Amino acid sequence: MAGNDVKILGAWPSPYVMRPxxxxxxxxxxxxxxxEQFGSKSELLLKSNPVYKKIPVLIHDGNPISESLIIVxxxxxxxxSGPSILPSDPYDRAIARFWATYIDDKWFPAMRxxxxxxxxxxxxxxxxxxxxxxVLLEDAFKNCSKGKKFxxxxxxxxxxxxxxxxxxxxxxTEKLNNVKLLDEAKxxxxxxxxxxxxxxxAVKDVMPATDKLAEAAKVxxxxxxxxxxx
Amino acid sequence: MAGNDVKILGAWPSPYVMRPxxxxxxxxxxxxxxxEQFGSKSELLLKSNPVYKKIPVLIHDGNPISESLIIVxxxxxxxxSGPSILPSDPYDRAIARFWATYIDDKWFPAMRxxxxxxxxxxxxxxxxxxxxxxVLLEDAFKNCSKGKKFxxxxxxxxxxxxxxxxxxxxxxTEKLNNVKLLDEAKxxxxxxxxxxxxxxxAVKDVMPATDKLAEAAKVxxxxxxxxxxx
Numbered sequence: 001m002a003g004n005d006v007k008i009l010g011a012w013p014s015p016y017v018m019r020p021x022x023x024x025x026x027x028x029x030x031x032x033x034x035x036e037q038f039g040s041k042s043e044l045l046l047k048s049n050p051v052y053k054k055i056p057v058l059i060h061d062g063n064p065i066s067e068s069l070i071i072v073x074x075x076x077x078x079x080x081s082g083p084s085i086l087p088s089d090p091y092d093r094a095i096a097r098f099w100a101t102y103i104d105d106k107w108f109p110a111m112r113x114x115x116x117x118x119x120x121x122x123x124x125x126x127x128x129x130x131x132x133x134x135v136l137l138e139d140a141f142k143n144c145s146k147g148k149k150f151x152x153x154x155x156x157x158x159x160x161x162x163x164x165x166x167x168x169x170x171x172x173t174e175k176l177n178n179v180k181l182l183d184e185a186k187x188x189x190x191x192x193x194x195x196x197x198x199x200x201x202a203v204k205d206v207m208p209a210t211d212k213l214a215e216a217a218k219v220x221x222x223x224x225x226x227x228x229x230x
Numbered sequence: 231m232a233g234n235d236v237k238i239l240g241a242w243p244s245p246y247v248m249r250p251x252x253x254x255x256x257x258x259x260x261x262x263x264x265x266e267q268f269g270s271k272s273e274l275l276l277k278s279n280p281v282y283k284k285i286p287v288l289i290h291d292g293n294p295i296s297e298s299l300i301i302v303x304x305x306x307x308x309x310x311s312g313p314s315i316l317p318s319d320p321y322d323r324a325i326a327r328f329w330a331t332y333i334d335d336k337w338f339p340a341m342r343x344x345x346x347x348x349x350x351x352x353x354x355x356x357x358x359x360x361x362x363x364x365v366l367l368e369d370a371f372k373n374c375s376k377g378k379k380f381x382x383x384x385x386x387x388x389x390x391x392x393x394x395x396x397x398x399x400x401x402x403t404e405k406l407n408n409v410k411l412l413d414e415a416k417x418x419x420x421x422x423x424x425x426x427x428x429x430x431x432a433v434k435d436v437m438p439a440t441d442k443l444a445e446a447a448k449v450x451x452x453x454x455x456x457x458x459x460x
Contacts, residue, residue, distance in 0.1 A: 051332060051366065063321050070327045077320040090307040091293050097300045102281060136281065 006031040007059040009045050011038060013216045015108075015165040016068040017056040018206050022161050023075040025202035027082035039223055069100055072161060086158045092144070093158075096151065099140050100162035107133040108166060111181075114173055115221070127179055131186070137163065138187040145189070149196045156200055164197040171210040172217050236261040237289040239275050241268060243446045245338075245395040247286040248436050249298040252391050253305040255432035257312035269453055299330055302391060316388045322374070323388075326381065329370050330392035337363040338396060341411075344403055345451070357409055361416070367393065368417040375419070379426050386430055394427040401440040402447050 006024065008031050010017030024031050036042055036055050048057045048064035057064050058071045060078070065071050076085040087093045110129040117126040144151040144159060151159035170181050184191045198207050208216075236254065238261050240247030254261050266272055266285050278287045278294035287294050288301045290308070295301050306315040317323045340359040347356040374381040374389060381389035400411050414421045428437050438446075 060321075065321070065324045065328070067328055067331060070324050070331070073327070074320050074324040077323065090304050091290075091295070093307065094295045094300050094304040097303070098295070098297055101297060101300070 004029065005059075005061050007034055008032070009034050009036055009042070009048060009057040009059070010055045011036050012206075012208060013168075013213055013220070014055060015169055018165040018168075019068040019161050020056050020058050020071040020075060021206045022156070022165070022202050023072045023085055025206070026085060026156065027075060027079040029075070029079055029081065038220060039227075068165075069104070069158075069162065072158065076158075083155045084157075085152075085161070087152065095140075095144065096157065096159040096162075099137065099144075099151075099159050102133075103137075103162050103166075107137070111166070111169070111173060114177055114179070123177060123179070127181070130181060131183075134181065134187050134190060138190050141189045141193060145193075150193065156197065156202060160193075160197060164194075164203065167194050167198060168208050168210065168213045169217075170194075172214045175210060175214055176217065234259065235289075235291050237264055238262070239264050239266055239272070239278065239287040239289070240285045241266050242436075242438060243398075243443055243450070244285060245399055246298040248395040248398075249391050250286050250288050250301040250305060251436045252386070252395070252432050253302045253315055255436070256315060256386065257305060257309040259305070259309055259311065268450060269457075298395075299334070299388075299392065302388065306388075313385045314387075315382075315391070317382065325370075325374065326387065326389040326392075329367065329374075329381075329389050332363075333367075333392050333396075337367070341396070341399070341403060344407055344409070353407060353409070357411070360411060361413075364411065364417050364420060368420050371419045371423060375423075380423065386427065386432060390423075390427060394424075394433065397424050397428060398438050398440065398443045399447075400424075402444045405440060405444055406447065 006029055008017065008020055008024070010021070010033065012035070021031075021033070034042075034044070036045055041053055045055065045057060046053055048059060049066040052066060054066070056068055056071060057066050058074065059065075060074075065074050072085060087096055107130070110126075110133060113126040114123060114130060117123045140159075141151060145153065148154050150156050151163070156164070173179070174181055182191055182194055197203055236259055238247065238250055238254070240251070240263065242265070251261075251263070264272075264274070266275055271283055275285065275287060276283055278289060279296040282296060284296070286298055286301060287296050288304065289295075290304075295304050302315060317326055337360070340356075340363060343356040344353060344360060347353045370389075371381060375383065378384050380386050381393070386394070403409070404411055412421055412424055427433055
């Protein structure tokens with residue numbers, strides 16, 4: 001029987017940290033949220049994730065686990081105090097894993113390119129693969145949700161968490177760059193899904209308000225620029 | 231009940247293709263091996279993996295699944311006609327997933343750097359992160375195997391497959407570059423494990439001989455160079 005000494009090392013603006021927090025909320029597991037400060041790393045973080053030295057880390061009864069999607073799968077296996085997060089059907093599960101990997105390996109790195117792009121033309125070019133990716137994900141949404149609210153069906157599942165954690169940053173990217181990424185005409189399914197996802201009881205307390213996240217983004221970008229030029 | 235119309239789209243020199251083949255061998259599942267030719271992509275591959283257009287793809291009863299580690303997890307869930315591939319304990323499972331991800335994201339990309347490095351000093355520098363990675367994996371081996379033969383204990387498991395599929399390429403890299411990567415003194419556990427792994431009945435028929443793989447490597451490298459300069 002799993003104990004319930006559960007800690008998350010994280011930071012509230014991080015989309016990756018949001019993933020295990022949503023998963024723990026789905027399972028109604030209480031946890032201590034230990035905030036790391038941007039630009040420094042606590043002793044506990046360095047000890048808990050010596051390979052990557054990155055958040056999030058879940059510490060369960062003293063055992064540290066790193067990598068957000070691995071943590072989500074761990075949570076799903078350990079606690080049955082809430083609905084399953086991964087699809088039970090093997091094929092559905094493989095497809096959910098495929099798109100979650102696509103999001104982390106291809107789609108989100110492309111989105112970071114928008115913030116880095118200088119000038120109107122560069123920004124337009126940087127947006128292209130992001131929007132193309134969302135069109136692919138719209139198609140995946142149709143196939144996975146089978147007419148229901150979420151990728152996971154009636155309830156939030158693995159792929160909902162994998163993509164949904166980026167919704168705050170999608171909105172901040174739209175706001176700071178004066179662009180439109182999630183478009184009601186181009187990706188109507190995802191557009192509606194995004195609203196449902198953010199309103200869900202497992203999500204709404206950990207999804208930051210766009211204005212607050214935009215302020216944090218400005219501070220983070222300024223620190224990165226200062227470090228790069230020092 | 232899962233049907234047994236099982237195809238693998240692949241190529242024998244690919245370490246990633248070896249993963250699902252070993253997993254199917256562990257489960258004693260027969261499959262058709264459809265060889266893709268280097269430098270061209272079949273209609274079936276383009277249709278089955280339209281996002282990445284990459285091997286391996288498993289096609290089970292007409293349903294295609296991509297990404298080698300996702301396929302291995304699928305095989306483990308669908309067939310119980312052999313030992314479990316993933317550890318059953320949630321923490322052991324998370325640790326196996328962590329190191330498998332490390333191998334694909336950090337360690338193997340570093341190993342590709344050795345082949346690309348020009349000159350003795352560059353080769354030496356390129357070897358450093360690879361050997362450092364193997365020292366980390368030696369430590370992981372001690373913790374996971376708990377004195378047994380494999381990462382997975384008495385039998386080959388997920389992490390054995392994730393790392394073991396690269397043993398042919400480790401030996402080819404050693405041979406073609408006249409270097410030593412798996413060292414009996416530095417990584418004694420992995421050194422012995424490599425022998426056990428290659429001799430296992432699920433592995434030995436799909437692990438290519440070093441000389442044959444070295445010849446293929448030369449042909450592949452020549453084609454890549456020709457494409458790059460055309």
